[in-house]
Amino acid sequence: MLIEIRKKPFNAYAEMQYYLDSLDIIGKYGATANFVGSMRDFNEDKKVTHMTLEHYPGMTEKHLETIAKESIEKWSLLDVLILHRIGKVKIGEDIVLVATWSAHRKDAFESCRAIMEQLKSGAPFWKKEETNSGAKWVEKNTPGY
């Protein structure tokens, strides 16, 4: 299990491969699921130029760790990777990566979705979007279901 908050841009797919290469689960996993959230250039019909992501150091990591540990038990996962950006994020950059590995697809699919939704509703991160008409805190996330 790896959970990291990153200040610098990352390539989610390269990170997923790099992490997988460090694991000893070849032959054991038959399913990989992942979700990658990336920076759009619009929100609620407004043009967004970039955004700043803030977190609560300590609590954010702790919260994500709890979500990941509970998911590993609930879905018999072989491993979980969660990466999340903070700081200034530019258009097209990856914001979040959740990846899960399991023997069969059901566990990988369901856990990846559940981890992502729990992250969205509970992990202490906040987005401030910069638009042509000034900066604005995002007030709520769009529903995932």
Next chain:
Amino acid sequence: MQVSVKYFASLREVIGEANSVIDIEEGTSVSSLWQTIIERKNIEFENVMMAVNMEYVKSEYQLKSGDEVAFFPPVTGG
């Protein structure tokens, strides 16, 4: 007794500070501390979320000396 209080994101901007140390009476709940803060600062803020020692708590949670309390708006990560 004293507790340390942290504010994040839009709430930090409304409050005008990121951290403070506040004197409260023994047995004060996290929601009454929040009421005290918004009255003192004369602000309105809807849908506040509350955590103590980096875990979410219910509004009736009773604070202890030295607790780290955090107030913040709904989270918007991911």
